[in-house]
Amino acid sequence: MSESVLPSVLATGQLQSRVQRQGRYVAESMRHPGKMLPSIASQIISAFTEPGDLVVDPMCGIGTTLVEAVHLGRHVAGMEYEADFAALTAANVQHARSQGAAGFARVACGDARNIATVLGDLQGMAALVLTSPPYGMRTHGHVQCGSREGGGPVKKSNHRYSTNKGNLAHQRLPQLMEGFGQILAGCRELLQPGGVVAITIRPIRVDGQLVDLPGQVIETAEAAGLVLTHRLAALLCGLRDGRLINRASFFQMLEAWRSQEKGQPVCAAAHEDLLILRIPKPSPRSR
Template sequence: MADDRFLHALPDPAPPHATTPVDRTGEDHPREPAVSVWTTAQISPAAQRKNRYVAESTAHPAKMLPAVAAHAITHYTDPGDLVLDPMCGIGTSLVEALHAGRRAVGIEYEPHWAHVTRVNLQRAHAAGTQHEGRVFHGDARQIGSLLPPEYLGQAALVVTSPPYGPSTHGQVAVAPGQGVQKYHHLYGNTLDRGNLANIGHHRLLTGFTRILTGLVPFLRPGGHIAITIRPWREHAELIDLPSQILACGLHAGLIPVERCVALLARAAETDLVPRGSFFQRDFIRKQREAGLPLHLIAHEDVLVFRTPLRRTAGSAIATDRPRSRRSPASRARHATNPSVSDSRAA
């Protein structure tokens, strides 16, 4: 998991005696030490969502595991803090925030999923959660005009994930004489070019950088952004999306502080037990038959950034590092191949 490009961007490590994290909660017992491997798939995704999410939630093509959101919320926030998700889908991060005693606000581009999020938030409130949960419908690239000013400087944590476009898996059904049919695997209308999932890889990176930049005013100083991402393959070529999203965060002026993995496999006594979908298993089988020794994906990367610890006298946040003048696409290329140079300025 070591990445020299990432580690060079980290602040100086804590002194050797600082083995227990600071307890910000005022409780008698400090929070558990942070670890880089999150055991977030020890029960199935269906079991994680049982009784917390309405049945319509299962149709979303790329749902975040509730345990991933819950782990981030537990480790980077305190009770009563505000959790924000600018691309909240069915509202997983918002629902888990409410159940953890936090406040929650999200944005969702597709109106259907914004409605499902509202229903899931209502279910959380019916279960006895006390804090506010809200979702706004719109394009997260316009976050400054979507969220009310009351949220400026308030969020302690952003938990989100970029869309994966055609690499989602969906669900399957078998019909007599029709073979295996794939469904619930697309983001809304594929002709909608306003949807980040439909605009191509490099435009996705540019749009996601814009979202990260727009998030900064809504985070408090030192607030964290946890992004779950995984690589995917196009024609057997690996697309290193985690490194490219790291470049997007740097371009947005964020400070990388951790790179973790969230398990998508159960940690058994001696090995990992993957929870791959039908299409993942079918793809791996075909690739192995063709001579390419691939394995099922067992984890997602989690990149954790933070905002600077102080603000300037104006409205902008002071940066702790000089910002690169490379474009997001150039930063993405440089992250995956440091030997590539680009003389263009943004």
């Protein structure tokens, strides 16, 4: 795939997330509640980089961006606030290397608002920054019913990013966007001329109200000195015989059903917005 033929809708949900990761990631990786789909990462890395290029993820979680990049022969650098997830990133990269992945990787544990300092030796070297901000301290996570028939109590697990109050996931939306803006400004310093920032993000509901989080991210990125060039859709559902195959979680479906019972036209998310941004070219007068 090349940027010139990049479709506006990417078929990234043809396989379930767990199938995309099976054998490619260590089993412990599944406990992270907000993982990027590997197929999203691989398609974007293929479209905007070449083998040997540097890819950076400032909020790398369990390392999806890094794993898919090293399998494609790219070199990678990632930061992760949570020490246990940073360790999982390192384990996943090592697992990829054991499977023949050719790229080299560097993982740092720390606050990505300081990424320009922590990875200062990489200034001006990154072809691509690919990441996704946290959606809050709680996500849908995993669910287990009390019986095979679905009766009994519902137990949730792996639905928190962190218990560390310093994590941006614990901040209210304005503070989250402010912190994410600082991260993007730092990443801008790592980009080479013509480099790309790709962000996956979807709308969220806060107290039942739909919040245009992609729009807020665009405003935040533009304030950090980036310019939006593409707004694409990365499918979370599958396509089969002209029909959509829903892969929404139990809690996404439950939220949609409850809203529909109240007469509200709410549907489960079937895609993520994929925002493609660049550093603006200098105007002729400024040269």
